[in-house]
Amino acid sequence: MWSTIGQLGEFGLIERVTARFPGTDDVILGPGDDAAIVSAPDGRVVATTDVLVETRHFRREWSSAEDVGRKAAAQNIADIAAMGARPTALLVGFAAPPDVPVSWAEELAEGLRAECAFAGAAVVGGDTVSAGEITLAITALGDLEGRSAVRRDGALPGDVVAVAGSLGLSSAGFALLEAGVHGAADAGSDEADPGWLRCLGEHRRPRPPYADGPGAARLGARAMLDVSDGLVQDLGHVAQAGTVVIDLDSAAFVPEPELSEAVVLLHELGRTGRGALEHMLFGGEDHALAAAFPPEAELPPQWRVIGTVSAPGADGPRVAVDGASVSARGWEHFR
Structure with missing residues (x-):
């Protein structure tokens, strides 16, 4: 053998x-x-x-x-x-x-x-x-099964921005691994299956919502991408390609309980970097889908509206959170 x-x-x-x-x-x-x-x-x-x-x-x-x-x-x-x-x-x-x-x-x-x-x-x-x-x-x-491809350059002012899939869990899982937490025993957890373990799982084996890609096309999505390098950075590509502003609503970002648990654990381990919202905005490798839809589109529950699209002003195409511009802090090779 x-x-x-x-x-x-x-x-x-x-x-x-x-x-x-x-x-x-x-x-x-x-x-x-x-x-x-x-x-x-x-x-x-x-x-x-x-x-x-x-x-x-x-x-x-x-x-x-x-x-x-x-x-x-x-x-x-x-x-x-x-x-x-x-x-x-x-x-x-x-x-x-x-x-x-x-x-x-x-x-x-x-x-x-x-x-x-x-x-x-x-x-x-x-x-x-x-x-x-x-x-x-x-x-x-x-x-494509006869449909038009959903590219990055189709977002129009008045569209809504929505996401399907998880945000921030893979990023938190990576932070846990960097902290030396590979499983429950490494964190001294008394629980057999603490919720934050899901973050490790999402980093090791991301679960993209595959069916929601063709589903979004059928719903009339005008622009779409998967979140691989961080939501803000990736939506920046949509903003630049479509010459629009994407304004995200921070109140729409409700962290999943497992992400919140992971952030608490990281803090206990002395890793006081990103909070839950930062993992959701700037973390990557969740491979959720983010798309711009016409405002009249009737979105099913798995699509969560997180922002809107508007015409650019003097600052040009950009991504904002609650109206304030944010810089892309996602992953980029060679930097």
């Missing part, structure tokens, strides 16, 4: 991993040939790609291999949903040192499979290569 992927070899690893990936109705030809074939009944293909690098996007001491697989799939599929499309397929590039255990690669594949199954997509191919650190390059594909 081979214990590392170096011992198993490239083709043995590919055979072992791809056996875990079932097809779907969208897959005409899956892994095993020079390229996959995926149906595109709409006649257009929505495509996105993302790269995850060990220590930059995940740490093996913080997350299991299945966590990493689910997170890698989720953050790409969320981008497809944010265009108003239905996810169909993933292509996975996997680079790793030869001493990575075969079991780790298999668990990674299980995470990819499970998240794809949850979203209705399938892994259809990819590549493997030896490298000095684990790196995942994911390409996701989607189908």
